[in-house]
Amino acid sequence: MVVSATSRPGGGRGSGDPxxxxxxxxxxxxxxxxxxxxxxxxxxxxxxxxxxALVLELLVHLIPxxxxxxxxxxxxxxxYIRNWSAAPSAGWSNYHLAVDFNAPVGRALLHSFFxxxxxxxxxxxxxxxxxxxxxxLMQGEFRGRGVLRALFLVPYALxxxxxxxxxSFLLQRESGLVNHVLVDQxxxxxxxxxxxxxxxxxxxxxxxxxxxxxxxxxxxxMAGLQNIPRDLYEASAIDGAGWMRQLRSVTLPMLRPVNxxxxxxxxxxTFNDFNTPYVLFGKTAPQEADLISIHIYQSSFVTxxxxxxxxxxxxxLLFLLLVTAVYLVITSRRRSDA
Amino acid sequence: MRDPKWLKWVRIIGLGLLGLFTVTPIYxxxxxxxxxxxxxxxxxxWIPTTITFSAFRDMWSTVPLAHYFVNSAIVxxxxxxxxxxxxxxxAYAVSRFRFAGRRAFSITVLSTQMFPGIxxxxxxxxxxxxxxxxxxxxxxxxxxxxxxTYLTFSLPFSIWMLVGYFDSxxxxxxxxAKVDGSGPVGALIRVVIPAATPGIIAVLIYAxxxxxxxxxxASVMTDESSRTLAVGLQGYATQNNVYWNQIMAASLVVSIPxxxxxxxxxxxxxxxxxxxxxx
Numbered sequence: 001m002v003v004s005a006t007s008r009p010g011g012g013r014g015s016g017d018p019x020x021x022x023x024x025x026x027x028x029x030x031x032x033x034x035x036x037x038x039x040x041x042x043x044x045x046x047x048x049x050x051x052x053a054l055v056l057e058l059l060v061h062l063i064p065x066x067x068x069x070x071x072x073x074x075x076x077x078x079x080y081i082r083n084w085s086a087a088p089s090a091g092w093s094n095y096h097l098a099v100d101f102n103a104p105v106g107r108a109l110l111h112s113f114f115x116x117x118x119x120x121x122x123x124x125x126x127x128x129x130x131x132x133x134x135x136x137l138m139q140g141e142f143r144g145r146g147v148l149r150a151l152f153l154v155p156y157a158l159x160x161x162x163x164x165x166x167x168s169f170l171l172q173r174e175s176g177l178v179n180h181v182l183v184d185q186x187x188x189x190x191x192x193x194x195x196x197x198x199x200x201x202x203x204x205x206x207x208x209x210x211x212x213x214x215x216x217x218x219x220x221x222m223a224g225l226q227n228i229p230r231d232l233y234e235a236s237a238i239d240g241a242g243w244m245r246q247l248r249s250v251t252l253p254m255l256r257p258v259n260x261x262x263x264x265x266x267x268x269x270t271f272n273d274f275n276t277p278y279v280l281f282g283k284t285a286p287q288e289a290d291l292i293s294i295h296i297y298q299s300s301f302v303t304x305x306x307x308x309x310x311x312x313x314x315x316x317l318l319f320l321l322l323v324t325a326v327y328l329v330i331t332s333r334r335r336s337d338a
Numbered sequence: 339m340r341d342p343k344w345l346k347w348v349r350i351i352g353l354g355l356l357g358l359f360t361v362t363p364i365y366x367x368x369x370x371x372x373x374x375x376x377x378x379x380x381x382x383x384w385i386p387t388t389i390t391f392s393a394f395r396d397m398w399s400t401v402p403l404a405h406y407f408v409n410s411a412i413v414x415x416x417x418x419x420x421x422x423x424x425x426x427x428x429a430y431a432v433s434r435f436r437f438a439g440r441r442a443f444s445i446t447v448l449s450t451q452m453f454p455g456i457x458x459x460x461x462x463x464x465x466x467x468x469x470x471x472x473x474x475x476x477x478x479x480x481x482x483x484x485x486x487t488y489l490t491f492s493l494p495f496s497i498w499m500l501v502g503y504f505d506s507x508x509x510x511x512x513x514x515a516k517v518d519g520s521g522p523v524g525a526l527i528r529v530v531i532p533a534a535t536p537g538i539i540a541v542l543i544y545a546x547x548x549x550x551x552x553x554x555x556a557s558v559m560t561d562e563s564s565r566t567l568a569v570g571l572q573g574y575a576t577q578n579n580v581y582w583n584q585i586m587a588a589s590l591v592v593s594i595p596x597x598x599x600x601x602x603x604x605x606x607x608x609x610x611x612x613x614x615x616x617x
Contacts, residue, residue, distance in 0.1 A: 045431075045435070045522060045523075046435035046437040046440070047439075049427040049428060049430055050428045050431045050432070050443055052424045053424050053425065053447065053493055056424065056489065056493065057446065057447060057493065060458070060462060060490040062446070062450075063461075064461035064462040065453065065457060067464070068458055130356065134356050137348070137349045142349075150601050150604065151360060153601070154364060154597060155364075157547065157593075157600035158364075158593050158597060159551035159592060160553060161553055161568050161571055161589075162571070162592055162593045163363065163589075163593075166363045166364075166367045167363055169366065169585070169586065170363060170366055175380060176382060177382050180382035211359065223608050223611035226612045227612055243342050268451060268452045271454075272456075274455055274554045278557075279553060292454075293454055293455070296456045297456055297554075300456070301558075310460070313454055313456055313457035316454050316456075316457070317452075317453060317457055320452050324452060
């Protein structure tokens, strides 16, 4: 109440409080105040209600995004960081630099892009699979179900830095649990491998992300399962469908609308995830796990070239918009066909 | 549904593996926090040989943890409460009114979810610095700036989820309240909010968690006085020494409030998702 009333002083009176405008009317408000005023208030109210959200979104997301696009067209290096309006125009040169795949900058970006795609696809697929497996196996009543459900959700509830920093401890070469189990106990490797640098770092980032994200898939799918009407199972049981048959013909098809949103959200979150690689590897990620958000962060803040960094971000956004649009078109069409 | 016999074994093995995967890091976090420093620097042992609580004592002085804790608590509480209030109003408008721009608003808000944070990090940083000098409100490196930033992070999800939740509440209830003499906002406060309490609690947890765990903006937008736990925890790794036992102890302590809150209230999150988002 207070928020919306103070955020627009002029219109605050119209926010429809009981006892707002002059005659504090009960049932006969329409009679006392002019009809036009009531209609205006009706029309204005939804806008007043969304105003705080709109202002915040504009301030933190939309205006910065527009400025970010503008920044991708100027030579914004550390010389101009205090007085960035004086930075010279760069035209399309930041973009040329970013997509020139024969030059080191462009090649590194392309590499990072493919690493990120591969990482995202594997992580999302596994998170979804783990989530479905967990949610389906948790159906029905058995002892310890509540405890297990709570336990599965802990990685999602843990602050990312606490969970991921623990993984970086597990993955230490000398003192970590992973090498202790793989080398000392199972004797799978002769020499202790590195997990946070070199080619293994790609596996590490997938495992850690999976650990963090599958509980979210589990949570959403569990909620989705609760919405499947019981009688569908009863009807299919009368038709003689076994457990596997029900899973294939009832459970999975009924989860399709949930999956549509879940997979998209997981894809976007995983693709844009900065926190996990940043906490796991620090400011510079190893080549093999050079995820795009870290790559752009490094291009901007470590080498102080914000113009190029912005151009890369804009390209990334365009890519995500494209993927989302194509995805929504394809999945919606399939849904209306079904 | 009749469960076949083999399902019992699939269930035990499947859930067992998932449980093992989930719990191992948590086990290591807990057991390493009660080991002395030399035991976490040498070879790994499943069972602690010497148990000490010194890490829980020393962690407060190695870095100003209490200070970061207070910062995180203030920023996350204010950001989540304000974000939920803002989301309730917006979701109510989207759910109950057919106004021009309704679809555009929903799409805009949802699409901000797909922005890479890195895209608006630097512009936002510049806006905060310049706004600070222009209107005399320090947004950069202040808790206020961080609060404003964080409360928008959870807004899209909160609005989306609450719209679904409000849609599931019969409009007839609003109408009944209006007959009793409430305006639309009165109906929101007297009828819709009480009926949507599980959804609102769910959104509140989500908003608090996302603010408590954010790293990227915290690492750029804070200085020593406004630093939050997300960045502060990195202070245990110094040039000479990595205090793994203290890192684990601190991680454990900073996780307890959110994990406990989440587990206590998770059924609301499932209820909220069931009623709203996944329908």
